[in-house]
Amino acid sequence: MRGEWRRKEQHEASNSRNEPNSKAWKVLWGLGIQHKLKHFIWRCLHGVLPVNEVIKRRIGSGEDKCRCCGEGTETLEHMFFFCRHSENIWKAAPIDWGGLKEFRHSFWHWWNSLMDAQDRIEGKNHIALTVNILWQLWKSKNQVQFNEMSNCPGRTSGKAVQEWAEYNEVRNGADNKEVMEKEQGAGISRWYPPPQGFIKLNTDAALGLKDRRIGWGVVARREDGEIVGVWAGGRAEMVSQQLRRP
Numbered sequence: 001m002r003g004e005w006r007r008k009e010q011h012e013a014s015n016s017r018n019e020p021n022s023k024a025w026k027v028l029w030g031l032g033i034q035h036k037l038k039h040f041i042w043r044c045l046h047g048v049l050p051v052n053e054v055i056k057r058r059i060g061s062g063e064d065k066c067r068c069c070g071e072g073t074e075t076l077e078h079m080f081f082f083c084r085h086s087e088n089i090w091k092a093a094p095i096d097w098g099g100l101k102e103f104r105h106s107f108w109h110w111w112n113s114l115m116d117a118q119d120r121i122e123g124k125n126h127i128a129l130t131v132n133i134l135w136q137l138w139k140s141k142n143q144v145q146f147n148e149m150s151n152c153p154g155r156t157s158g159k160a161v162q163e164w165a166e167y168n169e170v171r172n173g174a175d176n177k178e179v180m181e182k183e184q185g186a187g188i189s190r191w192y193p194p195p196q197g198f199i200k201l202n203t204d205a206a207l208g209l210k211d212r213r214i215g216w217g218v219v220a221r222r223e224d225g226e227i228v229g230v231w232a233g234g235r236a237e238m239v240s241q242q243l244r245r246p
């Protein structure tokens with residue numbers, strides 16, 4: 001009975017995977033993330049990301065056990081959701097998709113359910129941050145497996161937040177370039193670097209009276225403009241707690 005249900009589910013899933021207009025793909029291509037991250041999710045959704053289970057299935061030999069926890073087969077879902085290593089990274093992340101727990105047995109279903117979040121306020125942004133976390137989970141597991149290096153979970157999730165924030169900043173920077181140039185021309189606004197050896201903090205906060213939300217952010221930069229830390233928070237449903245890069 002269960003086997004039958006699973007086959008049906010897989011059949012439906014494979015059909016929609018080949019449907020280029022499905023929400024899963026449309027949202028992915030429209031996300032404000034780097035191309036390599038879109039390709040990464042594409043490989044995950046097609047089940048071709050080379051986790052140990054996929055490699056063993058393809059070449060017919062090798063070890064499909066997870067080298068991070070030593071427990072269980074390293075499937076895509078184990079690597080992203082069930083491994084202790086990943087659980088700790090999710091715990092340290094500023095975003096929590098606890099509502100999608102029931103879909104964790106299939107990344108395809110999990111991703112499709114995640115797509116419903118795009119209609120929320122900042123939904124696409126939260127999905128983009130989530131992709132950055134998934135990318136760091138993959139990179140971190142490779143470091144454990146191939147370099148025997150284990151990173152602190154907080155540092156790994158902090159890296160995801162930082163890369164997401166940096167990319168957003170570059171994108172917004174491109175969009176706002178014209179406005180910025182005008183403002184700079186009029187002497188209104190400009191980022192001045194701090195003296196050498198100092199770190200400058202830029203802060204911003206916003207209050208949404210209509211939906212009673214408050215949000216704030218802090219970016220710390222060195223004199224060469226390099227970001228050394230990002231903190232964000234607010235009374236939103238998903239963005240919470242202080243983010244810190246150790």
Ligand SMILES: [Zn+2]
Pocket residue numbers: 066067068069070071078082083084085
């Ligand atoms: Zn594991």
